[in-house]
Amino acid sequence: MRVSLMQLAVDDAEAPEDRWTRVVKLVEAERETGAELVVLPELWVTGGFDYKSWTGHAEPIADSQPIAALEKVRTHDGSGPEMWLHFGSYVERTPEGILYNTAVFRGPDGKQAQYRKIHRFGFSEGEVTLMGPGKDIVTVSSPWGTLGLATCYDLRFPELFRRLLNQGMEHMVMCSAWPAKRIEHWRVLLKARAIENQVFVFATNCVGTNGGVALGGRSAVIDPWGNVVAEAGTGEEVLRVDVDPALVAQTRSALPVLNDRRLR
Numbered sequence: 001m002r003v004s005l006m007q008l009a010v011d012d013a014e015a016p017e018d019r020w021t022r023v024v025k026l027v028e029a030e031r032e033t034g035a036e037l038v039v040l041p042e043l044w045v046t047g048g049f050d051y052k053s054w055t056g057h058a059e060p061i062a063d064s065q066p067i068a069a070l071e072k073v074r075t076h077d078g079s080g081p082e083m084w085l086h087f088g089s090y091v092e093r094t095p096e097g098i099l100y101n102t103a104v105f106r107g108p109d110g111k112q113a114q115y116r117k118i119h120r121f122g123f124s125e126g127e128v129t130l131m132g133p134g135k136d137i138v139t140v141s142s143p144w145g146t147l148g149l150a151t152c153y154d155l156r157f158p159e160l161f162r163r164l165l166n167q168g169m170e171h172m173v174m175c176s177a178w179p180a181k182r183i184e185h186w187r188v189l190l191k192a193r194a195i196e197n198q199v200f201v202f203a204t205n206c207v208g209t210n211g212g213v214a215l216g217g218r219s220a221v222i223d224p225w226g227n228v229v230a231e232a233g234t235g236e237e238v239l240r241v242d243v244d245p246a247l248v249a250q251t252r253s254a255l256p257v258l259n260d261r262r263l264r
């Protein structure tokens, strides 16, 4: 399973339109590496902290130009081979005018999965005041096993990952805009989620400064044993790894802790 995590710079100095046209080219280049699963970060078009830009950029997922452009890359303009692509997340506007932080995923089966971030970050500002909370947990079937989707702040809520596990999660795919200031929390919690659920973790973060907040990078792939397979630095980069998805079943069989859960 060949995975590319696109750790993108989401700087205040770059206009969202410039950023997405730049990133489409980066994803296009990634095709050449034979990547099978490509993962973009959270709110990488507008930025996770430039709250004032969200409303102006909010739109239905079906109308998003970056998603449409990436979809062409994903399918190689319809002439394949197709990649599995986590498009990152976007400021979605529903017909009722509600905003959500919505992650979009699509694979060669053509079925699009959308995950509206359940845990909103910001306490008394940002997502909490501008966006609605997602309600549904989302898993995706893939040739490598069941993928569970989560976004950034969700990482702090282990009960979400137990629910994903109950739905068969074998690999956790996360998009984030996690600040540098709390990057050690990110590193520890990614490992914890991998160990406690015995899953591969594929987690893509942003770098740069957005809304005045320095983003921490350190995108990572963690195996189901909790080993860091690869970790990015703090600049823009693509983290490429080849992993064996069979390690999930092997780990669960070698250390069958999930059988000892007491659900009542």
Ligand SMILES: O=C(O)CCC(=O)C(=O)O
Pocket: 048, 120, 121, 151, 152, 153, 154, 156, 177, 178, 179, 182, 185
């Ligand atoms: O929990 C954190 O420290 C960061 C979360 C965050 O930045 C987000 O969810 O956008």
